Amino acid sequence: DTAVSQTPKYLVTQMGNDKSIKCEQNLGHDTMYWYKQDSKKFLKIMFSYNNKELIINETVPNRFSPKSPDKAHLNLHINSLELGDSAVYFCASSQDRVSRHGYTFGSGTRLTVV
Amino acid sequence: SQQGEEDPQALSIQEGENATMNCSYKTSINNLQWYRQNSGRGLVHLILIRSNEREKHSGRLRVTLDTSKKSSSLLITASRAADTASYFCATGNTGFQKLVFGTGTRLLVSP
DSSP, X not given: OOSEEEEOSEEEEOTTOOEEEEEEEOSOOSEEEEEEEOXXXXXXXXXXXETTEEEEEOSOOTXXXXXXXXXXXXXXXXXXXXXXXXXXXXXEEESXXXXXXXXXXXOOEEEEEO | OOOXXXXXXXXXXXXXXXXXXXXXXXXXXXXXXXEEEOTTSOEEEEEEEETTOSEEEETTXXXXXXXXXXXXXXXXXXXXXXXXXXXXXXEEOSSSOOOEEOOOEEEEEEO
């Protein structure tokens, strides 16, 4: 059973399009995250939700909108895609908001904007 | 801004040798964690060390933490080809937690 699953794994789209990435965790964790990993492998947090409540919103363009319908799901919608949005997006979850036990990551969604 | 910087950026060793990676960070922390990322995969949590701990072991992994120097090291003993991956340190603070990741060390273990 996959603990944190993301779909799709690969996403190739044209500039200006709108796309969504879905994430689900079956670990019963309270907190979920979106991270962006750029071409230099630099990982940066984008958003964090705790029990469906947004608790971290880093300086991310408002073209990115997360949505958490329940604590097991955290989706990411991106409007008007730009070339610079090309990256690998990782969803993660943790048992609590203090992540005492570390994060569990999904396998990533590689987004390529052409 | 990036919290952690890792050193070296890349490390190439032979199977059976030990691999040591270092991580430096800038602000006070609650805990420091190490993750492994295999090529094209997600990150896997390896070990967590709290700010009041100095050393921790897990199998072939040994982590040290020096809060006075704001640095940590990860030692992998008796390395195997399967240890080939990128290794990241990540620091966590109190309150609303977000892990801030370092720049990573790419480890290549040759048979």
